[in-house]
Amino acid sequence: MPVNSTADSDGVQEAVGDSATLPINECFYSLQGEGTLAGVPSVFVRTSGCNLRCWFCDSYHTSWEPTHGEMTIDKIVTEVESHEEANHVVLTGGEPLIHEQSVELLERLDERGYHTTVETNGTIYRDAPINLASISPKLASSIPTAERDPKGDGEWADRHEDLRVDIDALTGLVDAYDFQLKFVVTGREDLPEIENLLTRIRDAASTTVADSDVLLMPEGTTREQLEDSRNVVSNLAVEYGYRYTPRLHVDLWNDAPGT
Ligand code: SF4
Numbered sequence: 001m002p003v004n005s006t007a008d009s010d011g012v013q014e015a016v017g018d019s020a021t022l023p024i025n026e027c028f029y030s031l032q033g034e035g036t037l038a039g040v041p042s043v044f045v046r047t048s049g050c051n052l053r054c055w056f057c058d059s060y061h062t063s064w065e066p067t068h069g070e071m072t073i074d075k076i077v078t079e080v081e082s083h084e085e086a087n088h089v090v091l092t093g094g095e096p097l098i099h100e101q102s103v104e105l106l107e108r109l110d111e112r113g114y115h116t117t118v119e120t121n122g123t124i125y126r127d128a129p130i131n132l133a134s135i136s137p138k139l140a141s142s143i144p145t146a147e148r149d150p151k152g153d154g155e156w157a158d159r160h161e162d163l164r165v166d167i168d169a170l171t172g173l174v175d176a177y178d179f180q181l182k183f184v185v186t187g188r189e190d191l192p193e194i195e196n197l198l199t200r201i202r203d204a205a206s207t208t209v210a211d212s213d214v215l216l217m218p219e220g221t222t223r224e225q226l227e228d229s230r231n232v233v234s235n236l237a238v239e240y241g242y243r244y245t246p247r248l249h250v251d252l253w254n255d256a257p258g259t
Contacts (some may be wrong), residue, residue, distance in 0.1 A: 020101045022076065023048040023068040025061055025094065028258040029083040032090060033249030035134050035180050035215060037117060042088040043080045047102065050095040051163055052121055053156040054138055055148035056184070058221045062094030064151050073101065077108050092119040103128040123163055125172035133177035138164040139193050141186045141219075165197065171204040182215040182245060185233045191240060214242040221247075222255045 025048040032042045046059065048068030061067040071079075080089055089109050096102045097120050109116050110129035118128075122135040143161055146154030173179060181201075183194050194214075202209050216237045218229035226247060237244035253259040 019072040019074045020104055021070040021072050022099055022101050022105065023066070024071040024076065025059070025066075025068045026258060027076065027079050029086060030259050031248060031252070032088065032117070033247055033252075033259070034217060034245050035117075035132075035182055036243075036245075037088065037132065038246060038248050040088050041086055042090045042117070043083050043086045044090045044092060045076060045080065045096075045105070047091070047093045047096045047099055049098055050093055050121070051098055051123060052095065052138055052142075053144050053160050054142040054184075055144040055150060056142065056186075056219055056221070057150075059092075059094060060150070066094070073105050073108060076105060077112070080109065080114070081112070087113070088115045088117065090117045090119060095121050095124065097124040097126050100126075102126070106130060120173070121164070122170045122173060123166045125169045125176075127176070130177045133173045133179040134182055135170065135173055135179055136182045136184065137170060137197060139183065139186075139190050139197075141190050141193075142184070167200055167204055170201050174201060174205045174209060175207050179213065180215055181209070181213055182217055184219050185216045185236065186219045186229070187232065188236060191236060195240075211241045212243055215245040216240075216242050217245045217247065221250060223250060226250055 025046045027045050029043050032038055032040045046062060048062045048066045050063040053063055057063045091102060091106065096118060103126055106116055106128040115131045117132040117134050118130045119134045122137045144154060144156050198209065198214065216233050218226055218233040220226040220229045234244045249259045
């Protein structure tokens with residue numbers, strides 16, 4: 001089972017000294033569940049706070065109801081180092097790149113030789129030592145309409161729509177880093193938008209974006225939900241020539257926290 005060793009019951013962490021801090025929802029050691037590094041043992045550092053509000057967000061307590069304690073960068077690095085077997089770190093959220101301090105954390109991890117993956121929604125570019133930018137642009141099917149809003153009556157829908165795609169940020173990330181473009185797919189109706197977005201990125205980027213850089217991932221945060229979506233999405237990957245990514249952590253541990 002994954003090891004979760006820093007999330008207090010109330011999520012509160014004390015800041016120490018004047019070292020920079022980050023709002024941290026949880027840190028844990030597990031297997032990377034998604035993307036080209038699925039199955040690789042990794043320490044996950046989950047920051048809190050997001051500039052979007054996908055209705056299906058699988059880290060609700062970093063977006064819709066942000067829960068966190070401030071942790072110093074020193075303490076986060078110490079926590080990462082306590083998992084001696086790990087040499088991969090996944091910085092995730094929420095949206096970790098809304099925090100300027102994420103750059104310092106990535107620099108500190110890079111100095112120590114860690115491979116870093118940043119899970120990002122692709123709306124913000126930052127210059128940092130990132131080994132894999134795992135970019136997950138959000139499609140129209142993510143909009144928290146009144147019917148789908150998990151918390152209210154669709155108050156976030158317009159803001160989410162305005163912010164969810166930023167071609168300059170996407171292009172910056174694709175050109176600067178090794179990357180994967182990972183789309184949460186709710187059904188066949190998402191594919192025209194994915195194709196259109198890829199055309200816009202390919203037109204703007206200097207880097208080649210191959211079909212094998214494009215991953216389709218079924219929407220769903222429980223085994224039951226994936227039971228319905230995984231065959232549909234894997235068939236779409238075959239049909240369009242993109243790559244399919246499982247949600248290994250859901251297959252293994254269902255919706256248990258800290259996985
Ligand atoms: S971008 Fe990611 S963290 Fe933010 S609301 Fe969407 S799924 Fe959640």
